[in-house]
Amino acid sequence: DVKVTQSSRYLVKRTGEKVFLECVQDMDHENMFWYRQDPGLGLRLIYFSYDVKMKEKGDIPEGYSVSREKKERFSLILESASTNQTSMYLCASSLSGGRGFEQFFGPGTRLTVL
Amino acid sequence: QKEVEQNSGPLSVPEGAIASLNCTYSDRGSQSFFWYRQYSGKSPELIMSIYSNGDQEDGRFTAQLNKASQYVSLLIRDSQPSDSATYLCAVYDYKLSFGAGTTVTVRA
Secondary structure, three states, X not given: OOOEXXXXXXXXXXXXXOEEEEEEEOXXXXXXXXXXXXXXXXXXXXXXXXXXXXXXXXXXXXXXXXXXXXOOEEEEEEOOOOHHHOEEEEEEXXXXXXXXXXXXXXXXXXXXXX | OOOEEEOOOOEEEEOOOOEEEXXXXXXXXXXEEEEEEEOOOOOOEEEEEEOOXXXXXXXXXXXXXXXXXXXXXXXXXXXXXXXXXXXXXXXXXXXXXXXXXXXXXXXX
């Protein structure tokens, strides 16, 4: 069964803390993605990776960084958390291909920054 | 201008009716088009993919694509209460861009 897991379902952090969100997929997918989802704004792409040790900025990368040291793991880092980063964070993975393949999503991490 | 726009909703339809969802996109180079369904508190899941002009049918779902008009739609026939969810339109050109979603409620 296809599976994308995320390290926490709920997380509460203080302003200024460094926050790590972990995502692991067991489907041997090349591509991995980090989104945030906010009411009325839909899913917005933060960063994505098409290969190990490779990363590309999405639409809203400011305040975030990522790490992909192994094919199955993609980490999102908030260097200094701020209240406007309170959101639902969704990780996804997919196969590679010119037409774009189905993205499988993890259960999400609801992050609250106080 | 947003890359992918959906009719804002919410959309309320009686059980057994047809729900019609619309989506427009701005990038003419877009290659692939997807509809995801997201139940409240859950993650999005893919329900339809369409790559060429015309209709694509899967059970009670029909996706329609018109590249000249930059328009994608989703029809849900014989709507059921279990179809109550938010439907996200997604457009692919090197990366996937999502619309804000349309929330559908099917009244029993």
